[in-house]
Amino acid sequence: MLRFQGTRNWVYPLWIDGRFQRLRRWAFLALHLILFLTPWISIGGNQALRFDLQERRLYAFGAIFTASDTLLLLFLLLFLAFSLFFFTSLYGRLWCGYACPQTVFLEAWVRPIERWLEGERATRMRRDQGPWTAGRALRKAAKWALFLVAAFIVSMAFMSYFAGARELWTGRAGPVEYTLVGIFTVAWFWDFAWFREQFCNFLCPYARFQSVLQDPDTLTISYDPARGEPRGADAKKSGRCIDCKKCVVVCPAGIDIRNGFQLECIGCAACIDACDSVMTRLGHRSLVVYGTLNQLQGKPTRRLQVRTVVYAALLLALAVATGAVLATRVPFEASVGRAPGSLYTLDDDGRVRNTFLLRIANNTASADSVAFQLALELEGLPDAELIAPEVKLAPEEGRLVPLVVRVRAHDVVARTIPLRLRVRSPLGERVLATTFKSGGESGEEERARAEH
Numbered sequence: 001m002l003r004f005q006g007t008r009n010w011v012y013p014l015w016i017d018g019r020f021q022r023l024r025r026w027a028f029l030a031l032h033l034i035l036f037l038t039p040w041i042s043i044g045g046n047q048a049l050r051f052d053l054q055e056r057r058l059y060a061f062g063a064i065f066t067a068s069d070t071l072l073l074l075f076l077l078l079f080l081a082f083s084l085f086f087f088t089s090l091y092g093r094l095w096c097g098y099a100c101p102q103t104v105f106l107e108a109w110v111r112p113i114e115r116w117l118e119g120e121r122a123t124r125m126r127r128d129q130g131p132w133t134a135g136r137a138l139r140k141a142a143k144w145a146l147f148l149v150a151a152f153i154v155s156m157a158f159m160s161y162f163a164g165a166r167e168l169w170t171g172r173a174g175p176v177e178y179t180l181v182g183i184f185t186v187a188w189f190w191d192f193a194w195f196r197e198q199f200c201n202f203l204c205p206y207a208r209f210q211s212v213l214q215d216p217d218t219l220t221i222s223y224d225p226a227r228g229e230p231r232g233a234d235a236k237k238s239g240r241c242i243d244c245k246k247c248v249v250v251c252p253a254g255i256d257i258r259n260g261f262q263l264e265c266i267g268c269a270a271c272i273d274a275c276d277s278v279m280t281r282l283g284h285r286s287l288v289v290y291g292t293l294n295q296l297q298g299k300p301t302r303r304l305q306v307r308t309v310v311y312a313a314l315l316l317a318l319a320v321a322t323g324a325v326l327a328t329r330v331p332f333e334a335s336v337g338r339a340p341g342s343l344y345t346l347d348d349d350g351r352v353r354n355t356f357l358l359r360i361a362n363n364t365a366s367a368d369s370v371a372f373q374l375a376l377e378l379e380g381l382p383d384a385e386l387i388a389p390e391v392k393l394a395p396e397e398g399r400l401v402p403l404v405v406r407v408r409a410h411d412v413v414a415r416t417i418p419l420r421l422r423v424r425s426p427l428g429e430r431v432l433a434t435t436f437k438s439g440g441e442s443g444e445e446e447r448a449r450a451e452h
Ligand code: SF4
Pocket: 221, 247, 250, 251, 252, 253, 254, 255, 256, 257, 264, 265, 266, 267, 268, 269, 270, 271, 272
């Protein structure tokens, strides 16, 4: 940990095995598989999950979402935020201990590499406190080189969700993408080589909110002082804690859980497994346990607090709203506007002509082209004539389509008439609002001229 006077207590966590560490390793394996394999899965010819920032599109398991789906993105972000609040109020920092990328990469890559090259805790400490020798320099260099490789692989995996896995890993992505990979690689390397647990202590906003997200009924990792205290080696005079400090030396946050709840604790459960390994030899249960503060104090625990119910209700409401938006979603975009610089013209046959530009994009990823049939609806002017080319769009194709609307001059009595354009397709329909312009009643003379 970084002290305020500027020096850092380097943490040398001892490797520990146990049921929770085995559970974490399975979780890390599953998360690695998801991270590295998902970008290589193809659905409907597109990457299963990809945020194409250039095209401003999200490819998500066969569906394509664009800027017009911002409401869904908002619902998704709110859903994720409230899920985190909900689970934190019930289960504390399970995310930090089992699924946060910071924890996953430190435990799955950094610490094994460090142990492999520099030895276990005692050896690492002795070497770091000793003089710089050729062997120590060589070990450090090899370790940092491997950290750099790990940081690069992690950054490439992360950027695969944005630049496209195939393009990125085969060198076909653009310079911006590779520059970002470089920046992320440097950031991860700095984190792996030096910053580590300080990220949780000083930068992570989620860690900062723990005190307001948790309550005495939240599941946390705690030391049981009723069984453990007074601590000491004399089994006759003391509680069960023999003060072996194994729960302290395994802690990647460098804290002593026996001092009570601390914000630095990431809920990794290493201290539970450590104490378990000591206590089972003495015929007891671990003194560090998963439990609520109320349980430890012998009070009843109420898992369903008011705020938990409120979070659950909000999650349900968001799920229903998202489902409703998805069910009524039309997977194509369309917008219409007047052609730049055009107001209206009077044709030789006495009709008033307006020119529009229809911007239309097919947001499906199916292999078949979808034909968009255009239908026009004019409020109060049913005899309007629409001149439009036939529009057939391939999946993901977008086009600008010129449209001409002509109305008999006698039929237009106002200068601006609300106009609705209905765009029908096999995928659904959209109704677009615009206006038809004419000379209105003041155009009488023009009309008369056109008629003679
Ligand atoms: S106190 Fe225990 S659970 Fe918390 S970070 Fe340390 S070892 Fe992990």
